[in-house]
Amino acid sequence: MTDTNCAIAGIGETAYVRGAGASTVRLAAECSLRAIRDAGLVPADIDGIILYWLFEPLDAVDVAMSLGIPRLSWMLNVAGGGNNGAGVVTTATAAINAGLATNVLCLHAVNRFSARPDRSGGPNLLAPFGQIAAPQMFALWAQRHMHEYGTTAEQLGEIAVTFRRHAGMNERALMRKPITLEDYLASPMITTPFRLLDCCLETDGGAACVVTSTARAKDLRHRPVHILGGVCNAWGPAANEGRTADEYTSLGSRYAGPRLWEGTGLRPQDMDFAQLYDCFTYSVIAQLEDLGFCGKGEGGAYVEGGRIGMQGELPLNTSGGHLSEGYVRTMNLLNEAVRQLRRDYAGTPRQVRDAQLGLVTSAPNPGSAVILARG
Numbered sequence: 110m111t112d113t114n115c116a117i118a119g120i121g122e123t124a125y126v127r128g129a130g131a132s133t134v135r136l137a138a139e140c141s142l143r144a145i146r147d148a149g150l151v152p153a154d155i156d157g158i159i160l161y162w163l164f165e166p167l168d169a170v171d172v173a174m175s176l177g178i179p180r181l182s183w184m185l186n187v188a189g190g191g192n193n194g195a196g197v198v199t200t201a202t203a204a205i206n207a208g209l210a211t212n213v214l215c216l217h218a219v220n221r222f223s224a225r226p227d228r229s230g231g232p233n234l235l236a237p238f239g240q241i242a243a244p245q246m247f248a249l250w251a252q253r254h255m256h257e258y259g260t261t262a263e264q265l266g267e268i269a270v271t272f273r274r275h276a277g278m279n280e281r282a283l284m285r286k287p288i289t290l291e292d293y294l295a296s297p298m299i300t301t302p303f304r305l306l307d308c309c310l311e312t313d314g315g316a317a318c319v320v321t322s323t324a325r326a327k328d329l330r331h332r333p334v335h336i337l338g339g340v341c342n343a344w345g346p347a348a349n350e351g352r353t354a355d356e357y358t359s360l361g362s363r364y365a366g367p368r369l370w371e372g373t374g375l376r377p378q379d380m381d382f383a384q385l386y387d388c389f390t391y392s393v394i395a396q397l398e399d400l401g402f403c404g405k406g407e408g409g410a411y412v413e414g415g416r417i418g419m420q421g422e423l424p425l426n427t428s429g430g431h432l433s434e435g436y437v438r439t440m441n442l443l444n445e446a447v448r449q450l451r452r453d454y455a456g457t458p459r460q461v462r463d464a465q466l467g468l469v470t471s472a473p474n475p476g477s478a479v480i481l482a483r484g
Contacts, residue, residue, distance in 0.1 A: 111373050115202040116326035116333035116484060118212075119148025120444040122316040125283045125435025127222045129313035133165050137218035138175035140315035145176075148319045149330030150212065152176040155319070157183040157210025159197045161217055161438070163190035165224075172216065183209040191386055192342055192361060193217075194439020195469050196477030199339030201320040211321065217440045218315030235349065243388060244308055248300040250348055251391035254358040255302060258406030262302060265390040266293035267412050268425075269306045269432055272387065275419065276429025278459045283310055284433040307390045309431035316440035318447065323484075332484050334450045337466075338373040339479035340365040348474045355405060360392060361476020362399035369478050370401070377401045380480075381464045382449060383423060384442035386472035387430040396472050424461050439471040443479075450483040 121143025123129070123136050131139075137160070145152055155178050158169040169184040183204055187193055194217065201213040240246050254260050270290055276282035288306065296305040326333035343364035351357035370376060377400055385396045394408035402423065403411040411417075417425040428434045428445040435441055446467040454460035461467075464483065471477040 111338050113202040113206065113336045113338060114323050115205050115320055115336045116323045117198070117318050117336065117447050117481070118321050118326040118329045118331065118333060119144045119146070119150065119319040120317070120447050121145070121147050122281070122437070122441060122444060123314045125281060125312050125314040125437070125441070127283070127311065127313065129220060129223060133167050133218050133220050134171045134175055136220070136313065136315040137167055137172050137216055140218060140317040141172055141176060141214055141216050144214065144317040144319050147330065150319065152178045155212050155214050156181055157201070157204055157213035159185040159187065159201055159213060159215050161187040161189055161193035161197055163188070165219055167218060191388055191438045191473050192471050192475050192477055194443055194471045194477070195339060195479040196341035196471060198318070198320060198336060198443065198479050199341045199477065202336050202339070205320065205322055211325070213320045214317060215320060216315065216317035217438055219437060220313045221436060222311040222313050244300045244303055246349060247389045247391055248303050250358055250395070251302055251389070253354060254391065254394065257354045257358065258409065260394065260409035262294065263290060264394070264409035264412055265302070265307055266290045268387070268390040268393050268417070269293050271418050272426050272430045272432045275427050276433035279428045279434060282429040282434040283312060284429070303389060309388045309436045310433070312435040312437065314435050314437055316437045316444050318440070318443060332451055334447045335482040335484050337375070337480045337482050338369065339477065340369045340372070341477050342475040343368060343477070344475035350474065358395060359399050360395050360472045361474040362396045362470060362472045362478065363476070365470070365476040365478045366400040369480065373480055375466070375480060379466055380423065380468045381466050382427060382461045383425055383468040384427070384430070384446050384470070385425055386439055386442070386470050387426055387432050390432070392472055393425065396470055419458060419461065427459065427461060439469065443469045446481050450481055
């Protein structure tokens with residue numbers, strides 16, 4: 110098993126709300142300060158920042174100034190959204206191992222509900238045909254998967270219902286009211302086959318973590334969560350770039366998965382839980398197949414029978430995920446993985462039993478993933 114010799118030492122987030130009443134910079138500063146304090150550090154200890162943004166007026170310099178950080182030796186602004194959360198943590202380990210920084214703050218903040226940024230341009234080749242928003246694009250891929258492999262609405266609904274059940278145990282979750290499969294099937298159709306409850310939340314909020322060397326992390330406040338390995342923005346023909354049914358029903362995880370397992374010497378079966386990028390229910394099914402938890406076309410059946418619940422074979426998105434906790438483009442999923450591995454929920458139904466290894470993904474095309482381990 111490989112190891113990057115780096116660890117996550119602290120995590121933090123804002124409340125996940127609709128209507129924060131605060132600027133994106135303020136949300137970024139709030140979640141960052143909480144992550145720094147959680148690590149037992151102060152802002153002056155941070156000498157590296159990496160943030161990713163999409164349609165947001167935010168820059169690493171803004172964050173540094175807001176926190177009162179006197180100087181940085183390295184910083185990076187990454188343009189992009191759902192593909193980046195797991196990737197920036199991997200990038201932070203590379204920067205630390207290269208000697209560019211010592212303690213790297215990784216973060217993402219959005220006013221996605223309040224700001225409603227203009228997305229009317231759309232991808233150049235898609236907008237003329239009416240594909241402007243993500244639900245329209247993912248819906249086409251989901252339709253093809255259902256046509257090719259017999260995936261059903263009830264299987265998509267199993268994901269929505271399970272993640273909402275997990276959110277019910279999470280005081281930070283935006284949506285905690287339980288739902289049934291009947292509720293799911295009765296929810297309004299947004300773009301076939303996606304109903305309202307297939308779609309992630311529009312959320313205001315921010316989440317951050319502090320990455321440092323394993324040696325330094327041992328002297329800080331919490332038990333370190335080791336970063337065993339990761340893949341940052343692996344890409345190839347998939348989704349709307351694909352040409353075959355196999356490619357068209359895959360995400361960037363199709364390319365991140367093999368490299369992740371080869372690089373770490375681990376297998377899907379070694380994971381005690383996974384936090385999978387769930388912009389839509391379908392993205393969970395596609396990733397389970399891409400990452401090798403099941404065969405191509407078997408993702409729908411895989412999520413049935415309680416397998417992805419807290420007591421199941423592979424608990425997924427134990428905080429409620431983007432479907433029910435909040436949408437902060439993987440960073441909140443990463444923080445949940447850290448809490449599970451630190452055993453922050455010990456003695457409660459929220460704790461994954463004997464959790465030692467966890468997977469976190471960012472999954473459009475390109476895709477990123479990282480494996481974390483209890484220290």
